[in-house]
Amino acid sequence: MMRTPAFIDRRKHGLAHAGEADTTMKDNVCEAVAALRAVRVEGQIMVDPGVHRFQARASATRDGLTDSEQNVLIDLAISMTDKGIAQRRAMSVRSVQNRLLSIYQKLEVEEDDQDLVNKRACAVYRALVTRTINVETMIAAARALELWLEQRDQ
Template sequence: MKVLIIEDDQFHATYLQEALAEALPEVTEIFHAADGVAGEEEARQGEIEAIVMDLQMEHRNGIEAARTIWAERPQSRILFWSNYADDAYLRGIAQVVPEESAYGYVLKTASRDRLKLALRAVLVEAQIIVDREIHRLQKRGTAPRTRLDDSEFDVLIDLALGLQDKSIAERRGMSLRTVQNRLLSLYDKLGVSSDLDEHLTLNKRVRALNRALATRTINIETLEAAQRDLKTWLAGRR
């Protein structure tokens, strides 16, 4: 069994190599790539289907690298290993993972034993596993009633990209009224109105983006990927 580690921190890469050797005696070769671009090429050339990957990397983040790898090899099993429990990451993974693939998401703060269990569950047993600690941190930061649903999140992404309501409606296949309702809902859930001075007139779209970044509902990696998707959509319109 060949495993690819995609990790830009050499200390973390070495730690993963040791954990893999302990947890998976089936492993015959371990490869290492220092960023997402190199990881995509290594997975392609080595025909590797078991991967452990960081999410935050220069040149190409983990979700973008996974999108490419899964597009070419949809049965690849990927365990994401990250310092961050952002809701944006979970949504991003859910949007690109093929139905036939297995994946996992574990924090770098997880114990070695928990990491080893996740490695076996995802890479060998092809299970889908998300560390309980990720869900716990998300629940602590966001009450269920304030969690954005998928359509609200899509509208938020398009708002962050600078699209006006009419363009959002066209891109998402919604009516203009639906887009406006989604905006009102996400303003409420992000606390845009409640955190404003009633005597000031501030731009709610900008405030929504500010709140979304502050609460890590979206992050820079999400916006970078969304910008690439927007360029593809715009090219298709022409």
């Protein structure tokens, strides 16, 4: 019988137990064969289910924001005002404010009854922590804003 790569790797690293048969194979041979066939014959890309679960958790918040909300969030992160965001994104100030309310809800930014925490700053913080945005995105957005401002002024 043929040994699977998983078994060979386990033997190589000394992880196979003495009582294991030399023909140890994947739990479900049919699934392994189907996956190999899909990769080899059909040219599909197969990703381990554990990776899918990790990606789903990591992108849960990102996937919850619409493209418009993502753009507003990025503009918020580079310190633009509601009016500035509205002009840049060609929408009304009220639309920007509605997007902000949705962003606050999706990023779980809580109300502060004592006005000790700035909701805008808190939203940016939550977006960075949840990896909805990153520093590179903010740097690129700041450059794009500079270009937009130059073109607008001409």
